[in-house]
Amino acid sequence: MGTPLEPRAAQAEAVVERLQDAYPDSTISLRYRNRLELLVAVVLSAQCTDERVNKVTADLFEKYQSARDYAEADPEELAEDIYGITFHNNKAGYLVDAGRIMVEEHDGDVPDTMDELTDLPGVGRKTANVVLQHGHDIVEGIVVDTHVQRLTRRLGLTEEERPEAIEADLMPVVPEEHWQQFTHLLIDHGRAICDARNPDCDACVLADICPSAKGDSEVDLASGDPWN
Template sequence: MGTSLDSRADQAAEVVDRLAVEYPDTTISLDFSTRFELLVAVILSAQCTDERVNETTAELFETYPSPEAFANAPQEELAEALNSITYYNNKASYIRESAQLVVDEHDGAVPDTMGDLTELPGVGRKTANVVLQHGHDVVEGIVVDTHVQRITRRVDLTDEERPAKIEEDLMELVPESEWQALTHLFISHGRATCTARNPDCADCVLEDVCPSSKLDSEVDRASGQAW
């Protein structure tokens, strides 16, 4: 859209400020009690709802209480336990292999660096960012999930489409102190209002600063203007 960096920084500040008022208590919605449980939950959450993951992990973490237990679980047995999760066979393999690496190479502890985490099967930068932020209190980047990807483009904070590039743009625009909160604010807004198919622009706290608002188009059409 050709928007300047300064203009986008101002837009980002306005968007984050408004969302922080709208969703003051937003945080991660996955259930976990250990760093390894967090790692498993985030791997399972790829292309799956957090609600479904939480339903599954409630029993899963009782059955497999440690990295060793996951590593020693037969593939078919673990896959069966995950059969309500999308791509459960692949995720069962990722979790078993990651558990084995955690046991063999990290003394049973979940790694605390981006490099070590992204060497684990099924762990990309997004997953690693979540584990670092919520497992180790290390904020090294911004988690770009589908909500962040969608809304940042709608409110003109980026023209990029790939998560890695979107993250780079956002890290330029938003102070580091707000990187972790930004993700949860956008996720909450994406679930409540700015949904993928039918965003509720009429009830959106960002409507007047959002160039993608449907209300502007409706007003233009009603007045006979092109849009």
């Protein structure tokens, strides 16, 4: 009899292989030209669509081009500049404070460690992981957004609900070389097929290995093949 990790690792491997075939060009959808723009875009993307963020940042990145620009910005003016983004007033404050910290403590640069990034206002582990992966080419974990939360639970890879706990469950079973792409594959699949309210299981390449698609109320991940 296998341990709980063994069937979940087999499940994760199958998920990655199938989704790589389905979404060969899967990658981050936020638009940015440098680490600062990436950081700002990811902060703005919290509870907001990437499409909306990309529309707002097209002009924003021309006006604010350095950490000092954000540090010295008027919060009310910056809030107007990002109007249309969810919680724009709060996020404007985060960006001003983050800019100040980067200027005062990091010579205006975007930090390259998890601890330093999560010390910035508005930056949690998810945002820090994105910035490390795509800005610094450092992969320390798996980005857990709403799509990853939903799909990994449906696929029987975790029973956890909090992003940090889900990430802790995923890291031992998803091969490290796939940690970065794993998130993008699930995001693409979540948008295309496995949405929150009406997943299209008939069109899903994972349907035969997905406990939720089969309607199982419980999946015994501690024994045997997780999809038989």
